[in-house]
Amino acid sequence: MPLMKQSATGAVVIDDRYCPLIVSTFIGVVELALGQWFEQENVRLIQRERARGHRLIHVHDTTYIERTPPEMRKFWAEMGARNEAMAQQCVIETPLVVSSALMRGVLTAVGWLNPKIAKIPSYATIDQAIVASVAKLEAEKIRVTLPFKKYALPPEAAQILPPLKASG
Numbered sequence: 699m700p701l702m703k704q705s706a707t708g709a710v711v712i713d714d715r716y717c718p719l720i721v722s723t724f725i726g727v728v729e730l731a732l733g734q735w736f737e738q739e740n741v742r743l744i745q746r747e748r749a750r751g752h753r754l755i756h757v758h759d760t761t762y763i764e765r766t767p768p769e770m771r772k773f774w775a776e777m778g779a780r781n782e783a784m785a786q787q788c789v790i791e792t793p794l795v796v797s798s799a800l801m802r803g804v805l806t807a808v809g810w811l812n813p814k815i816a817k818i819p820s821y822a823t824i825d826q827a828i829v830a831s832v833a834k835l836e837a838e839k840i841r842v843t844l845p846f847k848k849y850a851l852p853p854e855a856a857q858i859l860p861p862l863k864a865s866g
Contacts, residue, residue: 700852703735708764710736711855714743718754719831719842721824723851725762725858733773741781748788753840755831759795759824762859766804775811790838793819793827824849 701712708726720743722736740756747754766774785792796802802820821827828849835842850856 700855701739702852702855702858703732704858705729705732708732709855709858711851711858712736712739712743713852713855715852716842716844717747718752718835718840719828719844720754720756721759721828721849722756723759723762723855727764727767728770729767730769730773733770733777737777737781741784744781744785744788748784753788753790753838755790755835756792757795757824757827757831758792759827760804761795761797761824763798763800763804765800771804771807772811790834791819791831793821793831795822795824795827796820797822 700715703710708724708728710725710728710732711723713721713723722740728736743756744754819830821830825848828844832842832844851859
């Protein structure tokens, strides 16, 4: 069941409808409380899938991010380090969708704080990330069936997208 949390400045959607392919979408300005919620739910999701004996790929879509405050760059770097051992047990990879120069800069800055983050695969669009992730899952002999040609947020989350970016 997809999860969503919204604040005054941003939102996060964790879409597990197509597990073992998970898509998390970050919208607006994701501040510390949203980041902490995401980490808590992400850990729960990984523990759930590990207990089921499943491996997964978790795509992080930053297409709708507006900016990332410095404390969040630090938080994301530390979160990766904090949860690395647990994630290695069932997460094959965590590709990023980085469609803007701003977010590529953020990724570079976070990579300086945590060099392992600099090695994360990144894609310009969510659909490119999904195609590559499905191929990676299939190479691992993990079956995933996607009932769509183009990814869309869960209906209950679609209304939170910024109007000008929703079609992009």
